[in-house]
Amino acid sequence: MNGDIMTESIPQSAPAPIVSEEKPKRMAIIASAGTLDAAYPPVILASTAAAMDMEVAIFFTFYGLNLIHKKKSKKLKVSPIANPAAPMPVPNIVGMIPGMTGMATWMMNRWMGKANVAKFIELRDICLESGVRMIGCQMTMDVMGVKAEDLIEGCELGGAASFLEFAKDADITLFM
Numbered sequence: 001m002n003g004d005i006m007t008e009s010i011p012q013s014a015p016a017p018i019v020s021e022e023k024p025k026r027m028a029i030i031a032s033a034g035t036l037d038a039a040y041p042p043v044i045l046a047s048t049a050a051a052m053d054m055e056v057a058i059f060f061t062f063y064g065l066n067l068i069h070k071k072k073s074k075k076l077k078v079s080p081i082a083n084p085a086a087p088m089p090v091p092n093i094v095g096m097i098p099g100m101t102g103m104a105t106w107m108m109n110r111w112m113g114k115a116n117v118a119k120f121i122e123l124r125d126i127c128l129e130s131g132v133r134m135i136g137c138q139m140t141m142d143v144m145g146v147k148a149e150d151l152i153e154g155c156e157l158g159g160a161a162s163f164l165e166f167a168k169d170a171d172i173t174l175f176m
Helices: 036-051 062-068 092-096 100-114 120-129 138-144 160-167
Strands: 026-031 055-060 133-137 156-158 172-175
Touching (some): 026 160, 036 172, 055 062
Parallel strands (some): 026 172, 133 156
């Protein structure tokens, strides 16, 4: 053995698998409007994000409380006044005529139905079933005289600080 040092081959152990403890993506939404046309975007985006395994919270403030109010959420309307983007077949000024809010609401419900879009209440229920946090703004409730029992089951109550605690780690933040 000519002075060569013989070494045994020492088997190397496989490297430990890298375990990623990546936290889920988060979406934080503020819903401040309480009309039928404003009700759809928060629940469509929230239900979609939840289906994509994102953590989602919607903070309902001011008129947005109507969206989680037991009675008011069943009577959401579309205003034909001051909404020039609404595809009404008549001039915007006609929206001032009594009964036009009912007509605009009927038209929107009809369009959504023709497009096979779920009703707002159904989408809101999907959000709750999917774990979307629905937070009613306590300050707004106090200002507007809304009580906890006026809201749908599954809602949380909280102030701006409780929503911001969630939103500070959000990957997506939306105001609607």
